[in-house]
Amino acid sequence: MDGSSMLKNQSFESSKVIAVTCISSIYANNFVVMGSLVGEKDGIIRSVSDTPPTHYQVIIQSFSLLSENAEKYESAEFEAGGYKWKLVLHPNGNKSKNVEDHISLYLAMADATSLPPGWEVSAVFRLFLLDQNQDNYLIVQDSQRKQRQFRRLTPEWGFDQFIPITVFIDSSNGYLVDDTYLASLTPPPKIYADYSLVLSNELWTSASYKENHWFSASSRGSGSANFIPLRFCLEPAYKYLVKDCLFFRAAVTIRGIASTL
Structure with a gap:
């Protein structure tokens, strides 16, 4: 089955500008459900918020078919900060990095080859995963909020171990419900x-x-x-x-x- 038939891509943009605020709404019951998932580990912070992402989301339907038939999926292109981007998903882990038992998720420049030699784009970003049961979001980001440099030779950055597969597929956690899930992105700030x-x-x-x-x-x-x-x-x-x-x-x-x- 063509992966594109299982996906719906939506982009959210307008001219409104708001100040970025710190994420503080952590749900206590999610600490019990997800155990040690929420918190800081191996340079990654995972937190929970009821504040939705502001820019882009990918809805994946029939995730089981995608995981059985594709090692990698790339979303449609979207624009943020004047550049074209896409989300790159490895439903069974990024095999090129020997990742097992985790879903891998990355932000990638869609047109990195068009950049002049020596040019780079710096970005700070967060990736969101909707908890459909609690109507809140798991937020995954670098613990140091580092700027990542996107170049022709390094066009993507993200998380090899975005979320454990066992946690993701457990419907009681709300990430995969009726074989459907939603991943989102906040754009680089100004x-x-x-x-x-x-x-x-x-x-x-x-x-x-x-x-x-x-x-x-x-x-x-x-x-x-x-x-x-x-x-x-x-x-x-x-x-x-x-x-x-x-x-x-x-x-x-x-x-x-x-x-x-």
């Missing part, structure tokens, strides 16, 4: 920051540039194309160049973090 760039010299005077900017996956950099004339940097009288070195300083103040609904 960060609003004030920053200043300073070129120092030995005379305690300096060239400086101040600005504010919304940083995101599609707008990772900001600055001045005409920060200082090159001849000033090279002129000995200004003492910017010392022992063939220039000394730059940067100060950054984060004013807000937001995600798009």
Whole structure:
């Protein structure tokens, strides 16, 4: 059976921007049901929240057929931060990494080969799994909230051991009900920051540039194309160049973090 016939893909986007808040609503009964699943282990945090994801979801029907007939499934493409992405699912674990007894789930760039050589996209993301019994979500994310660098040679990041298969297929846990489940994603956030760039010299005077900017996956950099004339940097009288070195300083103040609904 064609895997695409068992899947429904939905994308949620609008121009509304909200502040990201911390996830705090942990359901006590889920600690009993899932045992040690909720918490931090091996660099991964699993928590539970009734706050739904904001950007993209994949509904998989007839999961048993998918697991019997496919080692990997890739979702339809969706857009976040100005780039094309997809979810990559290994229903029986990622065999290329010798994963057993767990479902593997990853976020992948859909057009990584189109990136110029040396270019990368940094993203922080979370993956969600709906508990259909409790109407809340298992959230899986890196414990350090690290930015992951998506490149041509490393186009996907995620979790080799997203969830144990035994936990997932137990209908009492609510993840797989009537052979159907739903996986979701929150997009990389946008960060609003004030920053200043300073070129120092030995005379305690300096060239400086101040600005504010919304940083995101599609707008990772900001600055001045005409920060200082090159001849000033090279002129000995200004003492910017010392022992063939220039000394730059940067100060950054984060004013807000937001995600798009």
